[in-house]
Amino acid sequence: MDPTHRGPEQYGRDNESFGEGPGRRRPARDQLTPDPGQPTPPQARVVRLISGDYLLTVNPVDGSEVELCPPGEQPGPPARRTAAGRAARERATAPPVPPGPPAPQLPLLERAQERERLVRLLAQGRSVRLTGPAGSGRTALLDAVAADCADLAPDGVVRLSGYKRTAADLLHGLFEAVHDSPQHRPDRAGLLDKVRSIGAVVLLDDLEFGGAALEELLDATPECAFLFATVPDVAAPTTDSHLEEVFLAGLGRGAAVDLLERAVERPLTDEEANWAGDLWFESEGLPLRFVQAGALLRQRDLLRTDPEAYGVFGGGDGRPADVPFGHDQDVDGVHIPLPSLGEGAAPAALLASRLSGSARDTLRFAVALGGEVPHQAHLPALIGDTHADAALGELAGCGLLSPAGPRYRLAAGVVTQLEAAGYGEDATDRARTAAQHYAWWAGHPSVTPERVTAEGDAVVAAMAQLVPGDGAGQTSVAVLLARSASPAFAAGLHWGAWERALRIGQEAARVAGEVAEEAYFHHELGVLALLAGNPDRARAELETSISMRGALADKSGAVAGRRALALVADRSGGPLPVVLTPPGEELPVPRAEGPPTQSTRATPSVTQTLSGPYEGAPTVISRQSTAKAAGGARGGRFAVLAGARRNLVATAAGVLLTGVLGTVVALGLTSGDDDVQGNQDVTTEQSQSQDDGEDEVPADSPADGSTPGVPASSGSAATPGPSGGEITPSGTGTPSTDPSGPSDSPSSDTPSSSKPPSHKPTKSPRPTKSPTPTKSPSPTGSPDTDSPTPTDTATEPEPSSPDTSDSASGPSSSSSSATASADSSPTVT
Helix, strand or coil, rough: CCCCCCCCCHHCHHHHHHCCCCCCCCCCCCCCCCCCCCCCCCCCCCEEEECCCEEEEEEECCCCCCCCCCCCCCCCCCCCCCCCHHHHHHHHHHCCCCCCCCCCCCCCCCCCCHHHHHHHHHHHHCEEECCCCCCCCCCHHHHHHHCCCCCCCCCCCEECCCCCCCCCCCCCCHHHHEEEEEEEEHHHHHHHHHHHCCCCCEEEECCCCCCCCHHHHHHHHHCCCCCCCCCCCCCCCCCCCEEEEEECCCCCCHHHHHHHHHHHHCCCCHHHHHHHHHHHHHCCCCCCHHHHHHHHHHHHHHHHHCCCHHHHHHCCCCCCCCCCCCCCCCCCCCCCCCCCHHHHHHHHHHHHCCHHHHHHHHHHHHCCCEEEEECCHHHHHCCCCCCHHHHHHHHHHHCCCCCCEEEECCCHHHHHHHCCCCCCCHHHHHHHHHHHHHHHHHHHCCCCCHHHHHCCHHHHHHHHCCCCCCCCHHHHHHHHHHHHHHHHHHHCCHHHHHHHHHHHHHHHHHCCCCCHHHHHHHHHHHHHHHHHHHHHHHHHHHHHHHHHHHHHHHHHHHHHHHHHHHHHHHCCCCCCCCCCCCCCCCCCCCCCCCCCCCCCCCCCCCHHHHHHHCCCCCCCCCHHHHHHHHHCCCCCCHHHHHHHHHHHHHHHHHHHHHHHHHHHHHHHHCCCHHHHHHHCCCCCCCCHHHHHHCCCCCCCCCCCCCCCCCCHHHHCCECCCCCEEECCCCCCCCCCCCCCHHHCCCCCCCCCCCCCCCCCCCCCCCCCCCCCCCCCCCCCCCCCCCCCCCCCCCCCCCCHHHHCCCCCCCCCCHHHEEEEEEECCCCCC
């Protein structure tokens, strides 16, 4: 029995029981599941959004595409959120709870009067501007007012953050807080129409603008009552504004000491109370300073009970590296002196020295990002410690953080204090590390645009710290981050951060010399300007992008730019844009091998058709330009019609030429040997092109000094046709024909198709004076009455006297039409 291929007789059953038959077949492997051993290819996140009348397709590869929204895809009216929906959204957009033990809950002291006044004004539907210095407790007061105004308005209470936000951003934020409309961002008109009907109490913290922008925000929302919290440095409202002003000052000495006791969670000693009084005078009673002072006292208490407590917060030797021995500890190791007054007024450096290494690294990253603290989920990757997320709880417990929308940032004055302590020495390297991490994270397919939007300020701050950069690779990292994050900002409807990221990325690409990426950012800025209702800005950005991509031979990107540019021209009501054909895409111009004839036609290229002729430029269609130069009477569309008539005349003249040649041959056969010998010398001269001899006058008589009987090449008399062709019988007279018989005429309307190889045709010089008064053939084809009358058919040649009569005095109607259309009438001498 083969141990490898066991048969069914070994176990008394068939192979179907072992998965080899159809009974128990192994399921096929899912082809969509990636192989764990192979890297997963990156995926492009394409999102379709509705913005007003436009359908925006966010394409991270070639650039976003915008088009008019097709019928049937326009979203319906947005639904208003219920009270439960608003509460759920507020919890989702609140800053995350820091890990670790909870910080002491501090009461709102000496704010009852301001709190009651604010609630009363908001209940009356009036808007209020709350002004106070940084650290005066404005955010805590807004929290208390929000709880009191929960049932005042039909749309409840809306909390917004004005940090780095414009009036348009705040209007869109208000719309999203009240309405549930995913993947839809209304245009300006639709936005104003929707927010006009919103009735809510809006608490806006960290307002950064005033004046006309603030008045615009108030006019757009007449049914809302606003409470703006700002600092005195922000511009004041306009003089005709109806805002109520409430100023928030610091706490009194008793309230400050009470707040410090609640922060320490024990009564203060006399030494600590006196120290708190000095601190109150130094800090003007700002509550933030006493919260941080309470953190200093808690650290001191921990050191008094456990001198090795620095092993928990700092290094393994029980002491932070940046605090010398004996600074805050006596020789006995038990008594810990109070901080100095300067350390109490600016306690950030001392508080940071007693924190863990992960917390200090977090502060260094925050300083490098301009005060923006990364989310706690990013700290392990940035710092390299799996437990680094606990650092956020340490910073929040020390009063070094302040909430700003859905995230945290360093509290007022902390960045300056830490930079003075040396926390910003390696700011550039840490900003580059954060930018590289955010570039990988923002471009990952598993990260939703909403998560990138929540971290938008930190992402924008990371790229802003690298531009302009003098270090190697700094601007390239900023370009990479902007390239990864800007599509997520667009898809997450955070278009304020989208615009900032695009402008920073465009400047970084220009500095780094990355032309392809710079063209991408110009394209995105053009699309954003089109959606914002600024067609002039959109046209400038898109034309710049198209020209740069044309130089790079990026056809797919150039096509996307042309489509957007055509939409800009269509929506702005102006003419279609004139876009030159990129190199390598011109249409070929067919050219004839020989001299141009009437049958030669040229097709202008696309570039010439779009750009149009200019002075001094060579024209492609030579017959139209020659007709203008010769006659000057016809132009434009009439020149095209004249060229069409020439084609008809040329066709008829070809048939006429065949008949003429046949007649000449027949006459030669019947006139004997002399006639045959004479007919052998009959030649047809190549007609001159209108480009070469338009001003030449064909001769009808022998030139002065010519000898009769000499061939045409030696200066004999020539019989011209209406188009300049000559048929010269050598040594014989010109056979006369009936003027009314066009088939017997020896003249031709069109140039001959062949050229005599033996000799060059002779041109007759322009006569200075006509010896015989003549007239040009009439356009109707009738013979001229003043011209000599031709004789009947000759029976014998007369070599002594050449025929000086006009052999073409009776041209056909087609010959006369061709002569009139060419604007060159021969003079018969």
